[in-house]
Amino acid sequence: MIGAITLLLVFQLLGEVISRGLALPIPGPVIGIALLFIALTVRGGPSADLRKTAQAMLQHLSLLFIPAGTGVMLHFQRMSDEWLPLLISLVASTLITIAVTALVLRFLSRHRDLPQDTP
Amino acid sequence: MTPRISEIWVYLAASPLLGLTLTLLAYQGATWVHKRCHGHPLANPVLLAVAALVALLSLTDTPYSTYFDGAQFVHFLLGPATVALAIPLYAQIERLVRLALPLLVALVVGSLTAALSAVAIGSLFGASRATLLSLAPKSATTPIAMGIAERLGGLPSLTAVLVIITGIVGAIGGRYVYRALHIEDDAQRGFAMGIAAHGIGTARAFQENEQMGAFAALAMGLNGLMTALLLPVVIPWFLGR
Numbered sequence: 001m002i003g004a005i006t007l008l009l010v011f012q013l014l015g016e017v018i019s020r021g022l023a024l025p026i027p028g029p030v031i032g033i034a035l036l037f038i039a040l041t042v043r044g045g046p047s048a049d050l051r052k053t054a055q056a057m058l059q060h061l062s063l064l065f066i067p068a069g070t071g072v073m074l075h076f077q078r079m080s081d082e083w084l085p086l087l088i089s090l091v092a093s094t095l096i097t098i099a100v101t102a103l104v105l106r107f108l109s110r111h112r113d114l115p116q117d118t119p
Numbered sequence: 120m121t122p123r124i125s126e127i128w129v130y131l132a133a134s135p136l137l138g139l140t141l142t143l144l145a146y147q148g149a150t151w152v153h154k155r156c157h158g159h160p161l162a163n164p165v166l167l168a169v170a171a172l173v174a175l176l177s178l179t180d181t182p183y184s185t186y187f188d189g190a191q192f193v194h195f196l197l198g199p200a201t202v203a204l205a206i207p208l209y210a211q212i213e214r215l216v217r218l219a220l221p222l223l224v225a226l227v228v229g230s231l232t233a234a235l236s237a238v239a240i241g242s243l244f245g246a247s248r249a250t251l252l253s254l255a256p257k258s259a260t261t262p263i264a265m266g267i268a269e270r271l272g273g274l275p276s277l278t279a280v281l282v283i284i285t286g287i288v289g290a291i292g293g294r295y296v297y298r299a300l301h302i303e304d305d306a307q308r309g310f311a312m313g314i315a316a317h318g319i320g321t322a323r324a325f326q327e328n329e330q331m332g333a334f335a336a337l338a339m340g341l342n343g344l345m346t347a348l349l350l351p352v353v354i355p356w357f358l359g360r
Contacts, residue, residue: 005199008199008202008203009198009199011202011205012198012199012201012202015202025263025266025267025270025347025348025351026263026343026344026347027260027262027263027266027343028198029197029198029199029201029202029262030201030260030263030340030343030344032198032201032202032205033201033202033204033205033208033340034205034340036202036205036206037205037208037209040205040206040209041209041212045209046206046209050206051206053203054203054206054207055206057196057199057200057203058200058203058204058207058322058325058332059325060146061200061318061321061322061325062146062150062163062164062165062168062319062322063142063143063146063164063168063193064193064194064196064197064200064318065165065197065261065283065286065318065319065322066142066145066146066165066168066169066172066190066193067142067186067187067190067191067193067194068194068261068279068280068283069165069168069169069280069283070169070172070173070176070183070186070187070190071183071187071276071279071280072169072173072280072283072284073173073176073177073183074183074276074280075276075277075280078250078277079280082245082246082247082250084244084245085240085241085242085243085244085245085246085250086241086246086250086254086281088240088241088244089236089237089238089240089241089244089246089254090237090254090257090281090284090285090288091288091292092236092240093232093233093236093237093240093257093285094233094257094258094285094288094289094292094315094316095288095289095292095295095296095315096232096236097229097232097233097236097258097289097311097314097315098289098292098293098296098297098311098312098314098315098316099296099300099311100228100229100232101225101228101229101232101310101311101314101315101338102296102297102300102302102307102308102310102311103300103302104221104224104225104228104229105218105221105222105225105306105307105310105311106302106304106307108220108221108224108225109218109221109306109307
């Protein structure tokens with residue numbers, strides 16, 4: 001597990017260095033995903049340890065958003081001043097985006113995709 | 120009696136232990152409720168935990184910065200967890216290659232829809248300019264969205280909150296959209312969820328199954344990229360300078 005976490009941090013660090021070094025608008029961890037993905041392709045897949053650690057971390061992904069989400073308390077004033085446009089915009093825009101993206105993808109992948117294999 | 124309690128409080132308020140423990144306890148409690156509600160999306164763990172923490176901090180008059188001194192250790196793990204998304208993504212490599220073109224088109228359309236519909240609806244209902252600029256990157260993952268908001272002239276810390284609310288809305292509302300439009304494929308469901316609702320939508324998708332989670336993770340990463348590339352150009356044009 002420690003080996004896997006070390007590996008993830010190394011790839012995040014590489015991503016961070018590239019992002020800052022080249023002044024890219026993309027954050028380090030996202031570049032880290034791309035680098036690790038390439039490494040996995042070259043190596044032919046993750047080790048059992050890395051797969052298990054990643055699975056354990058991603059199962060609790062919700063936990064990691066709680067500290068930033070609690071920051072809502074810093075913005076009560078603005079949010080109560082502008083609650084109506086914020087509420088309508090966030091809800092409508094998010095649901096519209098889900099609908100539009102799913103419909104476009106379904107329309108374009110009609111002939112391209114095999115029927116989904118269910119385990 | 121009372122002086123001792125206040126002494127303990129002085130110690131706890133200064134140590135990261137309390138913020139960290141409270142975050143984990145809130146998460147445990149929220150997950151318990153989520154399970155008791157049979158995983159119903161309305162019982163979203165992030166929403167429940169944040170609500171409990173905000174109530175507790177407000178009642179005890181604890182400033183957010185004191186709480187965050189402890190909670191930052193959890194917040195930090197977002198970085199390595201984001202990198203870990205490469206692993207479920209790799210497991211879907213065959214399907215990714217087959218669907219490359221449809222995914223790319225859905226990405227561009229979805230990314231623009233997410234930003235422009237939010238700004239258009241917000242401005243229709245009279246949101247201020249600073250709020251609109253903070254709202255535009257709401258579907259991108261938190262660190263990207265904050266960076267873009269700063270560049271556009273919005274308020275990064277407000278953006279962080281709007282991003283989280285967006286994620287919760289998507290995680291809760293997704294299944295109703297899928298039901299209404301008869302979207303049954305896990306790749307389509309996951310990808311749309313990742314575009315609209317970033318990491319929180321991805322967390323929700325992983326609760327459904329691995330394939331939906333992998334496509335959500337892919338969409339989240341790509342949408343972060345696309346939002347960072349498009350918004351600095353599109354938003355000033357859309358809103359006028």
